[in-house]
Amino acid sequence: MSDSETGRRPAAERPLEDSSSTDACTEATGAEAAGGRTSSTAKRDVPSDQGAEVRTRRSFAVQAVTAILSVLLVIIPLIPCLGFFLTPLLRRKGAEAGSGRRDAEGFVRLDIDPTALPEDGSPVMVTVFDDEIDAWNKFPDQPVGTVWLRKTEDGRVLALSTICPHLGCMVDFRPGRRDFFCPCHTSAFDLNGQRLNQIPPRNMDELEVKVADGVLWVRYRTFRAGTPEKIPV
Ligand code: FES
The missing domain is CATH 2.102.10.10 (Rieske [2Fe-2S] iron-sulphur domain)
Structure with a gap:
């Protein structure tokens, strides 16, 4: 349909602000769209960062438990060995303090x-x-x-x-x-x-x-x- 039939003024007679308004709307729409994409990307980035942090914590916990178990595996077998070597000292100390038939004065x-x-x-x-x-x-x-x-x-x-x-x-x-x-x-x-x-x-x-x-x-x-x-x- 022609402009006369639609009742709209010819395009040549429309104020320039209309087109600028349209452009502004277009830009606004574009900005909104861009803004929407940015927001969407940010929303996707947040779970990704949290997941990395969780993986880091889990890795640290595994390393800590592994280190503790390794230390225990080294220490536990040494306990009987320490007892073996310390027993003479402990017994001698007990004997000096008076045990069995001998008193502290050696009688x-x-x-x-x-x-x-x-x-x-x-x-x-x-x-x-x-x-x-x-x-x-x-x-x-x-x-x-x-x-x-x-x-x-x-x-x-x-x-x-x-x-x-x-x-x-x-x-x-x-x-x-x-x-x-x-x-x-x-x-x-x-x-x-x-x-x-x-x-x-x-x-x-x-x-x-x-x-x-x-x-x-x-x-x-x-x-x-x-x-x-x-x-x-
Ligand atoms: S050992 Fe020689 S007298 Fe007793």
Whole structure:
């Protein structure tokens, strides 16, 4: 249809602003479209960034768990090894603090009632039991030696080592002569352990004893044989 038929003015007579308006609308429409695309792209970018962040966190968590498990796999097998090497130190510390038969002062408990010693002063041989401890093992109540015990005239308990100070044989008691005698080289001692001949280089070795709460304790030790001096070994 012609412009006259539509009632519209001819295009040549239309104000210029109409076309500019149309152009503006076109530009606005284009801008809106562009804006719409930008908005759409931004909306698509946000989930993409969140996904990358989630993947990063997940990767970090996996690496952390892997590192922890690796450390545990190294440490766990070492625990028995550490116990193996530390046990001697811990046991030695316990022994020094007083465990088993030995007290903190180094006295060993004897299995004899001190009031049961003969009143006439005759000696009684008593076996000494102690805990034997080496680097990694502990053997409780092992026989480690013997001592002669007797009640003296003043009522105290005398403890003498049964090891001859001459060359280390065992000293015996002769009830008939009421003395101590070593059969190896005939060393002889009186009931207090004093030499009766010049064969042994020194008297019998006296050991420290104590009575606590009715229990008899001895500081058991051995000494070097063949020397005039009493040298602990
Ligand atoms: S070892 Fe006892 S007298 Fe020689």
